[in-house]
Amino acid sequence: MSTQSFVCVIDPLKSLNPKKDSSIAMMESAQSRAWKVGVIEDGGLWWSLDQGVCATVIWIHVDRSQKPWYSELGREEVKLKDLSAIIMRKDPPFTAEFVASTWLLEQAEREGARVFNKPSAIRDHNEKFTIAQFSRFVVPTLVSRNPGQLREFVEHYPDAIVKPLDGMGGSSIFRLKKGDQNIGVILETLTDHGSRTAMIQRYIPEIVDGDKRILLIDGQPVPYALARLPKEGEHRGNLAAGGTGRAQPLSPTDLEIAHAIGPVVQSRGLMLVGLDVIGNNLTEVNVTSPTCFREIMDQTGFPVADTFVKAIEKAVGRVPGVV
Structure with a gap:
């Protein structure tokens, strides 16, 4: 051709x-x-x-x-x-x-x-579990299919987020609090009664300031993140879950995370990666079809697509x- x-x-x-x-x-x-x-x-x-x-x-x-x-x-x-x-x-x-x-x-x-x-x-890079390779940026987290272990996690961290390893767009993400009468049924549902692996993390209160999407292109960060702000009454910032996007310059910690992860994923053949960061904490490493080009371009003028x-x-x- x-x-x-x-x-x-x-x-x-x-x-x-x-x-x-x-x-x-x-x-x-x-x-x-x-x-x-x-x-x-x-x-x-x-x-x-x-x-x-x-x-x-x-x-x-x-x-x-x-x-x-x-x-x-x-x-x-x-x-x-x-x-x-x-x-x-x-x-x-x-x-x-x-x-x-x-x-x-x-x-x-x-x-x-x-x-x-x-x-x-x-x-090879599950978008949830890949954070284990960059543990210094990660809050207390457990990956298991054992409902008893997941329930015990909530005893240690009374405010937690639990999610499937294969979800997208904020689907099937639950906030669990110690004493919640729905903990058992939520964990049974997510793990399919112990036959499917899930992830549970300590709740990160900085979600109120947005779940930031940081784009890496050929190992280098785009200088703006898109902070996806949860709508009122929500704990998920995902745009697909009704969140709103606000483009903002990368913070020093955002840059530290991006510069630590960028060369690693680039060396593995990942040209485009979307890091999800809440506060100073890495929550996901998106490799399938990272988004937020248009929102960053429209709000800042930075040519993400051209880059x-x-x-x-x-x-x-x-x-x-x-x-």
Whole structure:
């Protein structure tokens, strides 16, 4: 394929919100920099012995001033190794089909494809549990599927947050307080009566000031975080849970956390990472499809999407503007 191509593995196009979706911001930036932009939707990847890993690519033109925000330019069956850059942007949940897509993309890498984030790294970094590798920034935490152990944690830390390891957008996150009569049923539900692992952490009261999203691009922090403020009566700052976003400069502690984690994740093939920080405490390391590009761009003018696309250009050795 002679034209330089920027192709996202992504949820169905009709499900994306052009006002806030970070993947659309990436594609819009790539298009402005003379990339040919395409997407691979659910079920669009396959492997065969004679051709290797292939996909049905939907080529699009992005124009957020129109409805819908994209126009389809055509569909093409291509070998992934013939694409210039493949961006894995499929949202969780981390199902068996999500894992299968990482297997296919990893095989495509073996055949010569360039995939960001690295499929094996996405698979190996659970977004909740990866904080264990950076424990100096973490509040008291327990990961277990034993309801008795989780209940005992609440005895030691009478105000706690419990959540599944595979959730997203603030789903199934509960605040537990010692003496709450619902503790038993909540823990039974989250662990499916001891058959599914969950995480419990000491409650971090600084959540009232926002759950900060810090973006790392090629190991370097974007200079602004998006503080996601819980709506009244909520303990979750996630935008999907009704929180509001406020862009703000990184604090000294934010920078310390970012500079400690950035080189590590970059060395593992994670081009784009979203750190979640409450107060001075790391709570998640997001690697599947980190968001908040648009909110930071709109509120500060910092070119997050351009910064990301330039990092991809550097990684693949592309000369900007050359098609």
